[in-house]
Amino acid sequence: MSIENYDYIVVGAGSAGCVIASRLSEDPNIRVCLLEAGKKDSNVLIHAPAGVAAMLPTRINNWAFETVPQKGLNGRRGYQPRGKSLGGSSSLNAMMYARGHRWDYDHWSELGNPGWSYDEILPYFIRAEHNEVIQDEYHGKNGPLNVTNLQCPSPLNQIFIQASEENGIPFNPDVNGAEQFGVMTTQVTQKNGERCSVAKAYLTPNLDRPNLTVITRALTHKVLFDKDLSHASDNGTLPKAIGIEFSKKGQTRQIFAHKEVILSAGAFGSPHILKLSGIGPSKELQQHNIPQVHDLPGVGENLQDHIDLVHVYRARSDGSTFGYSLNCSVSMAKAIPQWQLKRQGRVTSNFAEGIGFVKSEPELEVPDLELVFVVGMVDDHNRKLRLGHGFSSHITVLRPKSRGKVTLASNSPNDSLLIDPNFFADEKDLHLMVKGWHLQRNILEAKAFDRYRGKPLYPVNANDPEAVIEDIRNRADTQYHPVGTCKMGPDSDPLAVVDHQLRVKGTEGLRVVDASIMPTLIGGNTNAPTVMIAEKAAELIRTNTLKHRI
Structure with a gap:
């Protein structure tokens, strides 16, 4: 069987993954593979805006997770709907377009994340957006994501x-x-009376690109690392991500990335995959008999939700x-x-x-x-x-003080995480x-x-x-905005998982790009900020690629 090689593998075709795959594949010399555990976004309930009422409470295009019992909610289990199709939660949500407050991003910068202040990230909001109604210095006119009035x-x-x-x-x-x-x-992410999910905006128009491969119904098992480097050798070389193992139709497959593996599986999916791959708190990995690649205590910690x-x-x-x-x-x-x-x-x-x-x-x-x-x-x-x-x-x-975490239930990718927002x-x-x-x-x-x-x-x-x-x-329960489980932060932060360029600490060739990198929950809905994060990450990655070519 032939070995499948790409330059970049992106795991998760949600609000971040669709942006990354689309932007990177704009370069015809770059080969990109996008993996999604859910189906194609062909269900009419996705495209008809009112279909949200049928999907949200059911398992239609929805992981429909539950939390562990919450002491602050009188022992109830909370509900955590997350999108399971191309477009991820942007194919499931209520399409409200909200970015958060200037203060939120300036705070990220103050926490030791250069490049993430409001003035520095505003251009990425603008780049992503095509606002049909509002035209001023805060809004975009030619971006893929259509925003309009109801x-x-x-x-x-x-x-x-x-x-x-x-x-x-x-x-x-x-x-x-x-x-x-x-x-x-509210303004909404719609176009011509249909939902404008991030898949519809970024992915669908570009599916005919010969350098872009999209694989649906693909459940990621783990990140593959260079075996010679998986336990940091004496010369100090870091473990390098070289591919992904996943299953489709009951068959386990491996694909390989020449440049980078990018996790965009969300606040639950990305820490889950990292832990299954041997990146996480050593004690938890040992408990589930997962060989450790790198001890990273913050993976799965810092969960915040509205x-x-x-x-x-x-x-x-x-x-x-x-x-x-x-x-x-x-x-x-x-x-x-x-x-x-x-x-x-x-x-x-x-x-x-x-x-x-x-x-x-x-x-x-x-x-x-x-x-x-x-x-x-x-x-x-x-x-x-x-x-x-x-x-x-x-x-x-908007800015809860409570912090929760996600932990492994087992070492099987088929088992959901234990989700504990720790509300109140x-x-x-x-x-x-x-x-x-x-x-x-x-x-x-x-x-x-x-x-x-x-x-x-x-x-x-x-x-x-x-x-x-x-x-x-x-x-009380969630407003559907879990973040923070692969926290961005400086080396001085013991719970930081990625640096300000979203590179996973202690590894090479591995990034996390989604809402899980938010160090603190922003004061607003999280879909538009997730698109912004991916736009910025795509530019960081492309800039790095160009440097290597030169």
Whole structure:
């Protein structure tokens, strides 16, 4: 059997992997192989924006992970949906375009990561983006990732904005521009009424490149290292990544990389693969009989995720919301052919139509909470279906203090990691969530909503502090933004896994490029920042390649 050789192997065709594979393969002299454990992104539920409601609570294009029992959530297991197809979670998410705050990236730089300040990473956001609506120095016009306004947002979004203004929160026409504070109807990663996943933006237009190979349904087992170097010889040479072992259709295969192996499998997948490859905490590797290549204690540590609580109200009428009713069934029966023929109508909704970044205290300089307004009843990630109509709002702690980790369940690539976000381990997160709980309730109870608001799905006495905390512990869960498990940092940081060029410490020819490298969780949604990270990494890699050619 012939040996398959490439210049670069990219593991994971998600939001980062699609960018890396596309950008590197722009050079016809570079051979790139992209591996994805999931299927092709051909399912109509991916491309029809409203399909998110069917995928999120199920295993359709979704790993649908669970956490270990969370003490801070009264012993409940949290839910962790992650994309499993070309496009990764960008083929599963609610398509909201949000970048985070300037402060987040300046903080990364202050932690000892040169090149990652806001002014230095803004060009990569701009390079990635094609914004159909906003044209200024903060936005791109010719990038692959299409960003636009919702086609037919619910009029309830204006009510949400009015209710926020009643509570001292201003309308902000662009939370990704000069100022983040405020609320707006969200911009979305859509194009012509379809989801514009990162696969659709970067990968699909370039699948005919002869130097780009994409292999789906390929479960990565481990990184292969030069056997002569796998235990750091006396001359100080580092173990060099030379390929990947994976399985497809029950057959184990190996492919080889002349230049680099790049892990873009996400905050769960990338540390999992590193550990299975012998890169990680030595004690954990020994426990699972994995030969150690390099002792790297930070692999799997530093897990951070946005803890989130949803307030849900029934609606007095069903015209402006989605729900389970005869009227909505008739409406959607008409909307489906409208979308099929013209890519217009209600099927273009992402449901999570409103967004806001707010402050728990007026004197704060940087928003510490996020609002997401949903034109439907969202109960337990849409896993509990309710008859009738309503509306919901998420409140999210943007920069949690709690730190969790992911650890091996076994040495088999077929077994999921043990995921422990450690929600509310730091009491400061709970105190901030209590403030957010009250702020969000005040918005939904504001005069602007009086004509539309029915009864709350989970009534709680707002004047009873213990009841509020119990409600939070009983119902709070992720807002789907796990990061940090392959932390970027200087050598002085004992938990740093990659350096500021995203090279895995103690190795050669191996990088991690995805949300797992974030040293701290940014104050916003993580899809756009992950694309930015990959754009920057692609330039770092290409610059290095050119130096070697010269």
